[in-house]
Amino acid sequence: MPIKPIISAYNIKKNFGQTHALRGVSLDVNPGEVLAIMGPSGSGKSTLLHSLASIINIDNGEIVFDGKRIDKLNDKDRSILRRTEFGFVFQFGQLVSELSVHDNVALPLLLNGVKRKDAYKAAKSWIHKVGLQGKEDNLPGELSGGQAQRVAIARAMVIEPKILFADEPTGSLDSLNSEKVMELFIKTAKENGTTVIMVTHEPSIAAYADREIIVRDGQISAKLAPSTKQTHKIGAK
Numbered sequence: 001m002p003i004k005p006i007i008s009a010y011n012i013k014k015n016f017g018q019t020h021a022l023r024g025v026s027l028d029v030n031p032g033e034v035l036a037i038m039g040p041s042g043s044g045k046s047t048l049l050h051s052l053a054s055i056i057n058i059d060n061g062e063i064v065f066d067g068k069r070i071d072k073l074n075d076k077d078r079s080i081l082r083r084t085e086f087g088f089v090f091q092f093g094q095l096v097s098e099l100s101v102h103d104n105v106a107l108p109l110l111l112n113g114v115k116r117k118d119a120y121k122a123a124k125s126w127i128h129k130v131g132l133q134g135k136e137d138n139l140p141g142e143l144s145g146g147q148a149q150r151v152a153i154a155r156a157m158v159i160e161p162k163i164l165f166a167d168e169p170t171g172s173l174d175s176l177n178s179e180k181v182m183e184l185f186i187k188t189a190k191e192n193g194t195t196v197i198m199v200t201h202e203p204s205i206a207a208y209a210d211r212e213i214i215v216r217d218g219q220i221s222a223k224l225a226p227s228t229k230q231t232h233k234i235g236a237k
Contacts, residue, residue, distance in 0.1 A: 087156030
């Protein structure tokens with residue numbers, strides 16, 4: 001029996017004024033898959049990610065998540081979808097600077113109505129999973145760039161999302177910290193069966209994915225299948 005995609009795009013288009021950011025993109029992503037979206041600056045790769053994640057509205061086409069069409073949802077339902085089903089990691093973490101590490105990680109659960117005690121218990125567990133035990137009371141400004149991204153991963157994963165969206169997740173890090181963060185990122189997602197869709201312009205980061213697509217001029221210009229792709233083996237030397 002064929003695998004049913006967790007999310008699909010059908011001929012989606014998005015314009016910003018006279019700029020055609022997406023020109024009819026179709027794509028299936030399977031449950032538990034790690035997909036890298038690559039392409040030059042201005043190619044439309046981030047627009048594709050944000051469209052799939054319901055951050056922006058598309059102009060034409062369809063997006064189906066978990067068997068249900070989501071591109072026609074109203075703002076309230078889109079917000080609920082992003083809070084409960086999707087996790088997000090961005091280039092600079094986007095942590096709340098006034099809140100501690102513990103508060104930052106617990107925040108998505110609190111916003112979803114989880115009891116405070118349960119939210120902070122889950123948050124502490126994830127802080128330990130990303131190797132930051134003892135940093136619960138630190139503010140984001142007291143962390144290194146790599147540590148801050150680990151907090152962002154914990155915050156994204158604490159709701160146990162079905163899809164984790166990442167936009168240049170290591171773009172602000174040096175090569176050593178990039179490798180450490182990506183190994184943690186992929187290991188965490190795989191252990192939880194979470195699908196990952198990430199944008200990157202770095203081939204070394206895309207190599208962690210199961211599959212790559214190349215976006216140029218708002219269209220998918222190439223696909224690299226898992227059978228021909230040399231992927232990283234987490235923990236390999």
